[in-house]
Amino acid sequence: MSENSFSLGTIIGRSNIVSNNVLRSLTVFIILFATIIMTVGFPDSPQQAVSDNRAFVVFLLLITVIYGAKLYFNYEKIVSTTDIFLIISLGLFLWELLLGKLALLDSFIFPGPAKVFIVFQTDTQRMTEGVVNSLSILFSGYFLALALAIPIGLYAGWKKRLFDVVYPISKTVSPIPATVYLPYSIVLLPTFRASSIFLIFIGAFWPILVGSINGVFSIDPRLINSARSLDLSDYQMIRKILLPAALPSIFSGAMIGLILSFITLTVAEMIAATSGLGWYIEYYHQFANYDKVIAGMILMIAVVIVIMNIFDRIQKHFLRWHPAYGEGENSAS
Amino acid sequence: MSIGNGEFTSLIGPSGCGKSTIIDVISGLRPPSEGSVLIDGGRVKGPGTDRGTVFQDYSLFPWMTTFENICFAIEHTKNAGERKEIEKTAQKFLELVGLGKFKNAYPNTLSGGMRQRASIARMFSMDPKVFLMDEPFGALDSLNRIYMQDLLLHLWSEGEQRKTVLFVTHDIDEALLLSDRVAIMTPSPGRIKEIIKVPFPRPRLRKDLSIDPNYLTLKSHLLSVLYGEAVEEAKKQEDELKRVV
Numbered sequence: 001m002s003e004n005s006f007s008l009g010t011i012i013g014r015s016n017i018v019s020n021n022v023l024r025s026l027t028v029f030i031i032l033f034a035t036i037i038m039t040v041g042f043p044d045s046p047q048q049a050v051s052d053n054r055a056f057v058v059f060l061l062l063i064t065v066i067y068g069a070k071l072y073f074n075y076e077k078i079v080s081t082t083d084i085f086l087i088i089s090l091g092l093f094l095w096e097l098l099l100g101k102l103a104l105l106d107s108f109i110f111p112g113p114a115k116v117f118i119v120f121q122t123d124t125q126r127m128t129e130g131v132v133n134s135l136s137i138l139f140s141g142y143f144l145a146l147a148l149a150i151p152i153g154l155y156a157g158w159k160k161r162l163f164d165v166v167y168p169i170s171k172t173v174s175p176i177p178a179t180v181y182l183p184y185s186i187v188l189l190p191t192f193r194a195s196s197i198f199l200i201f202i203g204a205f206w207p208i209l210v211g212s213i214n215g216v217f218s219i220d221p222r223l224i225n226s227a228r229s230l231d232l233s234d235y236q237m238i239r240k241i242l243l244p245a246a247l248p249s250i251f252s253g254a255m256i257g258l259i260l261s262f263i264t265l266t267v268a269e270m271i272a273a274t275s276g277l278g279w280y281i282e283y284y285h286q287f288a289n290y291d292k293v294i295a296g297m298i299l300m301i302a303v304v305i306v307i308m309n310i311f312d313r314i315q316k317h318f319l320r321w322h323p324a325y326g327e328g329e330n331s332a333s
Numbered sequence: 334m335s336i337g338n339g340e341f342t343s344l345i346g347p348s349g350c351g352k353s354t355i356i357d358v359i360s361g362l363r364p365p366s367e368g369s370v371l372i373d374g375g376r377v378k379g380p381g382t383d384r385g386t387v388f389q390d391y392s393l394f395p396w397m398t399t400f401e402n403i404c405f406a407i408e409h410t411k412n413a414g415e416r417k418e419i420e421k422t423a424q425k426f427l428e429l430v431g432l433g434k435f436k437n438a439y440p441n442t443l444s445g446g447m448r449q450r451a452s453i454a455r456m457f458s459m460d461p462k463v464f465l466m467d468e469p470f471g472a473l474d475s476l477n478r479i480y481m482q483d484l485l486l487h488l489w490s491e492g493e494q495r496k497t498v499l500f501v502t503h504d505i506d507e508a509l510l511l512s513d514r515v516a517i518m519t520p521s522p523g524r525i526k527e528i529i530k531v532p533f534p535r536p537r538l539r540k541d542l543s544i545d546p547n548y549l550t551l552k553s554h555l556l557s558v559l560y561g562e563a564v565e566e567a568k569k570q571e572d573e574l575k576r577v578v
Contacts, residue, residue, distance in 0.1 A: 222391040229360050229386045230409045231379070240405065244396035321396045321439040 024082050025071060031089040032064045035096050044114055047107035048100050053114035055121045056096075063088065111291045119295035127280065127299055134265060134276040135303070137193060141200025142261050149205050149257075150250060153212020154242050158234075163213065170209050178203030178264045179271075186272060196268045203264040204257035211253015215246025248322060251315045258311060262304065277303065334516065334525055339495035343508035343515045345555070347563060351523030352501040356467045359499065360386050372463060382410040385461035387469045392452040393440045399427060399451040400436035406455045426454040430484065446477035450484065457488055464489075464498040470507070479539070482510060490535065505555050509548065510537060517555065519562050527558060 039057055043049070067085045071078060092113065098104045100112030120127065156166040178199045185195035219242065227241040243250075269278030277300050284292035319325035336342045344352050357363045359370050361380040370377040372384070386392065393402045403423040407413055427436050430450040440448050449469055456464060469485075470478045489495060502508050508515045512531055519526045529551070533542065542548045 220391060222388060223394065225357075225362050226386070226388060226392050227394070228362055229380045229384070230406060231381050232409060236409075241394065244394070247396070321398075321441065323441045 021078050021082070024086070025067075025078065028067060028082060028085045028089050029064065031086075031093050032060060032067075035089070035093045036060050038093075038101065039096055039114070042101060044100050044112060045103035045107070047103050048112035048115055050114050050118050052118060052121070055117035056113045059113075059117055059120075060092065063092070108288075109290055111294060115291045116294045116298070119292050120299075123292065123295070127296075130275055130277050130280045130296075131299070131303060134269065134278070137196045137276070138200060138261055138265050141197040141265075142204050142258060144197070144201045145204035145208055145257060145261075146254065149208035149253075150212050150243075151238075153209045153250070154216055154238050154246060156209075157213045157216025157246070158238060158242060163217075166209075167213055170206055170213070174206030174210055178260070179267050182268060182271065192268075192272055192274070196265060196273070199264050199268055200261040203260040204254075207256040207260060208250065208253045211249050211251075211256070212246055214253075215249030216242050218249065219245045247318060248324075251319065255311065255315075258307070262307075266300075334528065336497055336499060336514075338497055340514065341489065341495075341498045341500065341512045343500045343502055343512040344518060345502055345505065345508045345515055345559070346518030346523075347520055347559065347566075348503065350518045350520040352503075352518060353467050354523070356386070356465050356499070356501055359463075360384050360465050382459060383461050384463045384465055385456035385459045386465045387449070387452045387456050387467065389468050390445060390448065390472050392455065393448060395440050398437045398439055399432060399443070399454075400424070402440070402451065403427065403455045403458050406459050410459050410461070412460075422458050426458040427451070429457075429488065430454045446473055446481065449473065449481060453481075453485060453488070457492075462497065464496050464500075466498065466500045468501050468503070470504075471502070478507075482507060486511060486536075505552055505559070509533075509552060509555075510539060510542060515555065517558055520566055526562070529555065 036057055039053055039060070044053070063085070067081070070081045070085075074081065096113050099107070099110055100114055103112070152166070156162045181199060181202060182195070185198050186192070189195040189198060223245060224241070227237060232241065265276075266278035269276040270282040273279040277296065281293050281296040281300070284290075284296065316325055344355060346352055354363070358365045359377065361370075361377050361384070393399070394405070397405060400420075400423055403426060404419050407419045407422055413419060424433070424436070427433055430453060432447060432450055432454065435443060435447065435451075440451070443451070452469070456466075470481050473481060489498065498512075500508070500511060509531055515529045515531060516525050517527045517529070518524065531551070533545070533548065
């Protein structure tokens, strides 16, 4: 009897958890749909009105689809996904309600969502150009930094004498923001593109270098001994042992490098560019066109989210052997 | 001290007496402070693949699967064949130690016993002249340890030509079960105090050994040598302390 009531209790408990999750994710969907209905069904306040608010509706539908896909493909993470999307959907709802419909704040500085999202529709070409330009500069500089900093870092971590020189220098130089070199790089290099690539390279180089050196330095000496007992050449040692062993630390350096490159690029664009994401925001700021400033900010956030996602995936793939990143025992067999 | 071809010798002694240092010197990872190591009359100048080493729990590289680990080791031996041949050998030895199903598993996803089995498969697959084993079963639980000892003995005596083995341990039973000779080391300065021949015929059975009176005498002799050393050492330290105070 007692056993029965116990199992009954667990079943109820489980269904409670399930219904709780369902209820919470339902809330997200309800908020999103309420926002869509409000956008379509009710007129914007006169100051916030634009000819066409379909762009915002499309965006809301996109968010709904992304959330649905996340639930479908990654059900284990339902709690954290729902939390994040609850914040996003609530924010969009309040934005539409308080600014779009009621215009509680100055509509010039705080545009409603319809006003902002129509920019994506009317200014598509300039925005795409901006993203392409920014990313091509970002990745040229960043990959250059990766290609140079990792080999140098591995070699410097391995050879004591080189380490004694390189490590103190890189620790001293790495905190200096790369934009410090902006005046000179603009004077000395022929184009804005070249000088931005150079700045991003400098900004990303030091953290990746420090990450690589630290990575080699913190390898378990017993693993090194095991490798040495195989009588490897220096190249084999660096390529097959030091590089993979230092990879977790290299990745954390590369992450910091990526963030710094993005900041450097945006600042450089705001100061001296004629195209790109940072330029887009700065340019329309000068015209006091806050619709486009906010649209540019949203675009930048979207780009950052995509890049960081790709970075995470790459990291997870390369560190699949690592207990902190691997997918557990089942993936092995 | 010299070790004959195809002989299984154990090195036993309290921790800190330099057993692992001897393994390091023979494997060429560090130079001897005096004297030299000769293998087949040739002086050891550095690490080489004519000696295969199994360490306590870090012989395998965690970023390679067990299969890749073994292939990588074979590739670096002097008489490595073609890629296909290497993979065949690796597969064979993985199956010999019962890890055929786990060839694509990363070491971190395996248990300690399985990792050591893979390390031993790696050592055998490299086909070195000399096996150096530094407390290879020290981190295993007693059941796994028994299984691994039997596996090692089995693989070692199966081969067409028995390998020369230097086996470091602090377990007397393990040393007596596995070896032809047992060398006892004393701490500070680390010296070999006594070398004892283990007379029991092979194949040895754990069950028979444990009731053999000769085995018990040998064991108690080893114990008294080791224990006497330990007591002496403690006394010395005590005297030292008194003198200082």
